[in-house]
Amino acid sequence: MKEFINRVQQDGKVDTTYSKVRECLRRDILSNYFAPGTRLKIAELIKLYNVSQMPIREALQQLQGEGLIIIEPHKGAYVRELDEKFVSNIYDIRRIIEVFLTLESLKKVTDRDIKKLFQTQKNYEKASVKRDVESMLKCNSQFHTTLYQLADNDEALHIIEKHSQLINSLRLSYGFEGNRVEEVIVEHREILEAISLRDEKLLEKAATSHCLNAKANLLAAMKN
Amino acid sequence: MKEFINRVQQDGKVDTTYSKVRECLRRDILSNYFAPGTRLKIAELIKLYNVSQMPIREALQQLQGEGLIIIEPHKGAYVRELDEKFVSNIYDIRRIIEVFLTLESLKKVTDRDIKKLFQTQKNYEKASVKRDVESMLKCNSQFHTTLYQLADNDEALHIIEKHSQLINSLRLSYGFEGNRVEEVIVEHREILEAISLRDEKLLEKAATSHCLNAKANLLAAMKN
DNA sequence: AAGTGGTCTAGACCACCTT
DNA sequence: AGGTGGTCTAGACCACTTA
Known part of the structure; x- marks a missing residue:
C-alpha cells in the first residue's frame, strides 16, 4: 500500500x-x-x-x-456501515426524488427532447449488444440526466448525483450489472412510451418500478 | 463587527x-x-x-x-443566492420526502405513538394561546420528529434536518410565523385525524397540503 | 510580472480516555 | 498523570488573475 x-x-x-x-x-x-x-x-x-x-x-x-x-x-x-438497511434507505430516497423529477420533466418536455431521449436509448441498446459496459453506463446516465434537467430543480439533482457514485461503486463491486441489461432496456422503453403519450399515471408507474427493480436487484446481490 | x-x-x-x-x-x-x-x-x-x-x-x-x-x-x-427559485426547490424536495416519511410512519405507528402525538399537539395549541413562540417551535419540531422517526430512514431524516435550520432562519427573518398559527393547528389536526383513522389517502392529502401551504406562505412573504 | 488569496506543511496545543 | 490523537496557529508555497 x-x-x-x-x-x-x-x-x-x-x-x-x-x-x-x-x-x-x-x-x-x-x-x-x-x-x-x-x-x-x-x-x-x-x-x-x-x-x-x-x-x-x-x-x-x-x-x-x-x-x-x-x-x-x-x-x-x-x-460508516454500508449495510442493507442503508442501501435500502438510499434507494427509497432516490426513488421518490427520481419519480418527482420525472413527473416534473413531463410538464416541460418538448418533442425535440423526446427525440434526443430516443436517440440515447438507441445508443444504449447498441452498446448493450456489443457488451460495451462503459458506453452503457454513459448512455444510462445521459438518459436520466437529460430527463431530470428538464425538471429545473438543481437541489434535487444534486442529492441524486451525490449518491450516484456510491451506488455505482456498490453495483460494480457486487458485479451484478450484467444480469439486468434486458430489464433496463424494457423499463426505459416503458418510460419513453409514457412520455411520448404524455401519460402521467403511466409514467409514474414506469419510473417507480424502474427504481424498485434496481433496488431489489442490488439488495439481492448483497445477500451473498 | x-x-x-x-x-x-x-x-x-x-x-x-x-x-x-x-x-x-x-x-x-x-x-x-x-x-x-x-x-x-x-x-x-x-x-x-x-x-x-x-x-x-x-x-x-x-x-x-x-x-x-x-x-x-x-x-x-x-x-449562494437564496432566491425564490432556490426556496421553492428546497420546499419541493422537503414535501416529497416528508410525505414519504409520513406515509411510511403510518405503517408502523402504534396507539401509544398516536397518544403522544395528540399530547404534543395539545401543548402546541396551549403555547399558541400564550403566544410562546419558542415553545411553539419546539412542539412543532417535536410533532414532526416523533412522526418521522417511526419511518426508520435516518438518511431521509438527515436531509430534512439539514435544511431545517436554513428554512427556520428564513421564516424568522421574514417574520411571518405569526400569521399561520391557526392554519398550522388545523393542518396538524387533519394529519392526526388521518393517522387515527389509518387512512392512507387522506393522510397523503393532509401532509401534502401542509407542506404546500408552508411553501406558499414563505414565498409570498419573500415577495416583499 | 507582480499581487492576491487559496492551499499545504510543520509543530504546538489541548480534549478525551486510559491507568 | 500520561498517552493518544484530534484541533489550531503561523508561515511558506503556489495557482490564478490583473496589468
Whole structure:
C-alpha cells in the first residue's frame, strides 16, 4: 500500500491535494480496504497518502457530507456501515426524488427532447449488444440526466448525483450489472412510451418500478 | 463587527472552534450581513472571528454541504443566492420526502405513538394561546420528529434536518410565523385525524397540503 | 510580472480516555 | 498523570488573475 496519491491524477488536469485524497479515500473505502467501522486516524492517513493534516481533514469533511464516513468531534472519523438497511434507505430516497423529477420533466418536455431521449436509448441498446459496459453506463446516465434537467430543480439533482457514485461503486463491486441489461432496456422503453403519450399515471408507474427493480436487484446481490 | 466568536458559545458545552465559526457564519449569512454573492475571503474571516485558517476552512466546507455557500477550488467561497427559485426547490424536495416519511410512519405507528402525538399537539395549541413562540417551535419540531422517526430512514431524516435550520432562519427573518398559527393547528389536526383513522389517502392529502401551504406562505412573504 | 488569496506543511496545543 | 490523537496557529508555497 505504498502507492502514491497520484494514482488518481487523471489527464493533465490540475487538482487540489484534498480532492485527490478524497478520491483515494473513497476508493479505498468502497474497495473495502478500509472496512466499515474502521477508525480513520489522521496520522495513519498522513503516512499512507504522503500529505499533511489539512488536505486529509478537508477530504474527510467532504466524505462526511456524502454520508460515507462519520466524524465525531474530538474523537475522530470512522467508516460508516454500508449495510442493507442503508442501501435500502438510499434507494427509497432516490426513488421518490427520481419519480418527482420525472413527473416534473413531463410538464416541460418538448418533442425535440423526446427525440434526443430516443436517440440515447438507441445508443444504449447498441452498446448493450456489443457488451460495451462503459458506453452503457454513459448512455444510462445521459438518459436520466437529460430527463431530470428538464425538471429545473438543481437541489434535487444534486442529492441524486451525490449518491450516484456510491451506488455505482456498490453495483460494480457486487458485479451484478450484467444480469439486468434486458430489464433496463424494457423499463426505459416503458418510460419513453409514457412520455411520448404524455401519460402521467403511466409514467409514474414506469419510473417507480424502474427504481424498485434496481433496488431489489442490488439488495439481492448483497445477500451473498 | 469586532464581536468575538463567543457570542454563540451556549451554556457550558465544550465546542470546537470550527463549529462556532460555522454557526457565526450561518448567522451572518442569514442575517444578510454577508449578502448573497459576497466573496468570503479567508483573510477577512480570520480578522473578523479571531481564529486562523483551518477552522474557517472546515466551517466553509460544512456550509457548502448545506448548500449555503459555494466553493470553487483555487478561487474561493461565495454566498449562494437564496432566491425564490432556490426556496421553492428546497420546499419541493422537503414535501416529497416528508410525505414519504409520513406515509411510511403510518405503517408502523402504534396507539401509544398516536397518544403522544395528540399530547404534543395539545401543548402546541396551549403555547399558541400564550403566544410562546419558542415553545411553539419546539412542539412543532417535536410533532414532526416523533412522526418521522417511526419511518426508520435516518438518511431521509438527515436531509430534512439539514435544511431545517436554513428554512427556520428564513421564516424568522421574514417574520411571518405569526400569521399561520391557526392554519398550522388545523393542518396538524387533519394529519392526526388521518393517522387515527389509518387512512392512507387522506393522510397523503393532509401532509401534502401542509407542506404546500408552508411553501406558499414563505414565498409570498419573500415577495416583499 | 507582480499581487492576491487559496492551499499545504510543520509543530504546538489541548480534549478525551486510559491507568 | 500520561498517552493518544484530534484541533489550531503561523508561515511558506503556489495557482490564478490583473496589468
